[in-house]
Amino acid sequence: xxxxxxxxxxxxxxxxxxxxxxxxxxxxxxxxxxxxxxxxxxxxxxxxxxxxxxxxxxxxxxxxxxxxxxxxxxxxxxxxxxxxxxxxxxxxxxxxxxxxxxxxxxxxxxxxxxxxxxxxxxxxxxxxxxxxxxxxxxxxxxxxxxxxxxxxxxxxxxxxxxxxxxxxxxxxxxxxxxxxxxxxxxxxxxxxxxxxxxxxxxxxxxxxxxxxxxxxxxxxxxxxxxxxxxxxxxxxxxxxxxxxxxxxxxxxxxxxxxxxxxxxxxxxxxxxxxxxxxxxxxxxxxxxxxxxxxxxxxxxxxxxxxxxxxxxxxxxxxxxxxxxxxxxxxxxxxxxxxxxxxxxxxxxxxxxxxxxxxxxxxxxxxxxxxxxxxxxxxxxxxxxxxxxxxxxxxxxxxxxxxxxxxxxxxxxxxxxxxxxxxxxxxxxxxxxxxxxxxxxxxxxxxxxxx
Amino acid sequence: xxxxxxxxxxxxxxxxxxxxxxxxxxxxxxxxxxxxxxxxxxxxxxxxxxxxxxxxxxxxxxxxxxxxxxxxxxxxxxxxxxxxxxxxxxxxxxxxxxxxxxxxxxxxxxxxxxxxxxxxxxxxxxxxxxxxxxxxxxxxxxxxxxxxxxxxxxxxxxxxxxxxxxxxxxxxxxxxxxxxxxxxxxxxxxxxxxxxxxxxxxxxxxxxxxxxxxxxxxxxxxxxxxxxxxxxxxxxxxxxxxxxxxxxxxxxxxxxxxxxxxxxxxxxxxxxxxxxxxxxxxxxxxxx
Numbered sequence: 001x002x003x004x005x006x007x008x009x010x011x012x013x014x015x016x017x018x019x020x021x022x023x024x025x026x027x028x029x030x031x032x033x034x035x036x037x038x039x040x041x042x043x044x045x046x047x048x049x050x051x052x053x054x055x056x057x058x059x060x061x062x063x064x065x066x067x068x069x070x071x072x073x074x075x076x077x078x079x080x081x082x083x084x085x086x087x088x089x090x091x092x093x094x095x096x097x098x099x100x101x102x103x104x105x106x107x108x109x110x111x112x113x114x115x116x117x118x119x120x121x122x123x124x125x126x127x128x129x130x131x132x133x134x135x136x137x138x139x140x141x142x143x144x145x146x147x148x149x150x151x152x153x154x155x156x157x158x159x160x161x162x163x164x165x166x167x168x169x170x171x172x173x174x175x176x177x178x179x180x181x182x183x184x185x186x187x188x189x190x191x192x193x194x195x196x197x198x199x200x201x202x203x204x205x206x207x208x209x210x211x212x213x214x215x216x217x218x219x220x221x222x223x224x225x226x227x228x229x230x231x232x233x234x235x236x237x238x239x240x241x242x243x244x245x246x247x248x249x250x251x252x253x254x255x256x257x258x259x260x261x262x263x264x265x266x267x268x269x270x271x272x273x274x275x276x277x278x279x280x281x282x283x284x285x286x287x288x289x290x291x292x293x294x295x296x297x298x299x300x301x302x303x304x305x306x307x308x309x310x311x312x313x314x315x316x317x318x319x320x321x322x323x324x325x326x327x328x329x330x331x332x333x334x335x336x337x338x339x340x341x342x343x344x345x346x347x348x349x350x351x352x353x354x355x356x357x358x359x360x361x362x363x364x365x366x367x368x369x370x371x372x373x374x375x376x377x378x379x380x381x382x383x384x385x386x387x388x389x390x391x392x393x394x395x396x397x398x399x400x401x402x403x404x405x406x407x408x409x410x411x412x413x414x415x416x417x418x419x420x421x422x423x424x425x426x427x428x429x430x431x432x433x434x435x436x437x438x439x440x441x442x443x444x445x446x447x448x449x450x
Numbered sequence: 451x452x453x454x455x456x457x458x459x460x461x462x463x464x465x466x467x468x469x470x471x472x473x474x475x476x477x478x479x480x481x482x483x484x485x486x487x488x489x490x491x492x493x494x495x496x497x498x499x500x501x502x503x504x505x506x507x508x509x510x511x512x513x514x515x516x517x518x519x520x521x522x523x524x525x526x527x528x529x530x531x532x533x534x535x536x537x538x539x540x541x542x543x544x545x546x547x548x549x550x551x552x553x554x555x556x557x558x559x560x561x562x563x564x565x566x567x568x569x570x571x572x573x574x575x576x577x578x579x580x581x582x583x584x585x586x587x588x589x590x591x592x593x594x595x596x597x598x599x600x601x602x603x604x605x606x607x608x609x610x611x612x613x614x615x616x617x618x619x620x621x622x623x624x625x626x627x628x629x630x631x632x633x634x635x636x637x638x639x640x641x642x643x644x645x646x647x648x649x650x651x652x653x654x655x656x657x658x659x660x661x662x663x664x665x666x667x668x669x670x671x672x673x674x675x676x677x678x679x680x681x682x683x684x685x686x687x688x689x690x691x692x693x694x695x696x697x698x699x700x701x702x703x704x705x706x707x708x709x710x711x712x713x714x715x716x717x718x719x720x721x722x723x724x725x726x727x728x729x730x731x732x733x734x735x736x737x738x
Contacts, residue, residue: 074568074668214713242712247467247663247672248700250460251707251715254453271570274664282581282590283456305572305664309579 058098062105066125068136070113084336085344089351099358115145122149135350140164147175156374160346169410176401180418186224188420189316192434209261210239221267249279263289270296274305281309288446310425312447318342320432325393352386395421452586457704463593465700466600472680472692474651480687481624485548488555490674492649496656497665504573511575511660518653526649527642562667575661596658604693
């Protein structure tokens with residue numbers, strides 16, 4: 001008995017010893033105080049958000065919008081970033097009177113980065129919280145399954161971030177997409193290469209190869225790269241696909257070295273991106289030009305881990321600081337102590353799209369419900385800036401959900417006018433380099449990797 | 451040809467890490483017959499220890515090895531002493547320990563997630579980003595140093611088990627616990643010491659890995675599965691077997707990736723593993 005007690009005590013001290021420090025390890029992002037304050041809001045409890053709305057001018061009956069993001073689990077950090085973007089927009093909107101005095105209130109659902117809990121949370125948001133519309137989710141795989149639930153319940157849903165092309169091919173009436181799709185990502189990456197080669201005679205970009213993981217997204221990258229290479233008159237030398245979360249990428253780099261393309265196209269999650277960059281350095285492989293799909297390369301921990309080895313790598317992303325509305329970027333930074341990134345900027349924008357659509361309904365004297373909101377979203381066209389808000393902070397000036405088709409793939413209710421910007425790591429900083437007329441600096445060619 | 455040589459060299463280096471984590475598991479799983487499903491998490495804890503030492507005190511991951519090893523030894527011994535020994539039954543029933551270690555693994559992972567967040571963290575060493583060229587082959591220096599450390603650790607473990615008093619006691623306990631107790635061996639302390647040793651080597655592996663890889667809460671999953679393959683292929687409890695099979699595993703991965711393509715890397719590894727398991731069992735039954 002005595003022993004058992006001792007064992008318990010020891011076990012307890014071991015765990016509490018660890019837990020004692022649970023304020024969080026000196027994270028580079030966000031201070032602990034902001035962390036906890038947003039977590040309370042996350043719970044979807046009425047107190048915090050109502051308290052906030054009471055301060056603002058909008059005090060009417062709140063309009064409920066659901067937001068499904070990974071708030072726990074491996075992707076919690078990314079989820080939190082998007083949550084900041086959403087909260088930031090909501091605060092702006094409600095401080096300016098909301099929609100005719102009615103504040104917007106966001107009810108969060110936690111997907112845990114997985115489809116099954118995502119579906120449960122989606123059902124909760126719709127049936128119990130009775131939200132009028134939903135935004136989310138972060139990953140394409142999760143968005144795929146939860147969008148089906150929204151469609152069944154006839155609740156309009158906008159995805160701010162999901163890029164898989166197939167998401168908008170199901171003919172769903174209630175599903176809208178703001179994010180540029182994979183096709184657009186690769187299209188713009190190639191366009192950047194073509195533009196550069198067209199402008200500079202010293203750059204020859206005739207052959208390309210791809211390095212990506214063998215997930216569905218990675219394979220799509222390879223497929224689109226092949227398509228756009230042929231369209232642009234380049235030779236596609238092949239792809240090197242590996243299992244996500246690799247322990248070692250030396251063989252992959254050796255294969256790339258053998259293919260020796262003029263331009264290397266990559267799409268990796270952050271862990272693999274760090275490993276690939278380090279391995280390329282170790283194996284002395286320096287392609288003239290390397291361009292990545294934002295993905296891992298736009299995360300802060302990538303640059304922190306690779307440092308100067310990243311210099312010269314290009315990546316396509318949804319948003320870059322300084323391009324437009326530096327003011328929003330600065331205020332966001334001040335409030336949350338993290339940078340507004342592509343994903344949070346998109347999430348921010350989606351809240352404003354909802355606001356604009358709801359405002360339009362109110363102006364037309366229509367009732368605010370899911371059906372009317374869907375119809376409004378189908379016809380809405382936002383140019384340059386939001387009514388009573390800022391300009392569109394993303395790299396495009398028009399937002400409209402239209403139907404389209406490209407290379408046999410249907411895009412329904414997608415913002416087909418979206419495009420990307422390309423940035424380059426120079427002196428361990430992110431500089432925008434494409435489109436040229438909005439670029440901060442010239443592309444460094446060939447890439448130095450040091 | 452040079453590609454193959456390079457792939458071979460890379461295989462040796464990666465295999466070195468697999469071998470080292472294999473050696474750590476073979477002590478726990480092979481010698482003590484404890485199915486330890488949190489070996490990957492012990493590695494993860496070793497990596498974070500090394501990272502914290504680097505981050506707070508600027509200690510080079512390689513120089514931090516003694517501290518990490520001692521810390522992990524104490525942690526492992528304490529874990530064994532307080533929890534694992536108590537869940538061991540006298541009969542040959544492993545299910546208790548199995549569930550316990552799986553649970554511990556999940557606990558450690560989530561504690562790390564809570565405390566360190568899901569960020570990827572790296573530490574740099576004086577050897578970091580340095581490259582050694584031998585003719586057509588280039589090898590990164592931290593990997594080479596880790597490989598040399600592996601050889602030293604394996605040799606020490608081999609000698610310890612074979613010739614020292616405590617090594618003999620460990621082997622005796624492994625062969626027959628009751629017999630060992632009858633001969634006056636304090637099996638409980640031996641269990642704790644062995645688990646501690648296993649954890650310490652996992653810690654050493656972690657510190658080595660830290661010099662060229664990155665740490666995140668679920669990093670253990672990548673290495674945990676492979677450590678079981680290494681131990682099973684190398685023969686339970688055989689330190690030299692773990693060394694050889696770790697290196698073979700690394701070579702299979704890198705050369706296999708060059709020959710048949712990266713997507714099939716894991717396929718080759720697991721196919722070979724299954725074949726070895728079946729053939730081994732066959733040979734065993736044939737011998738009677």
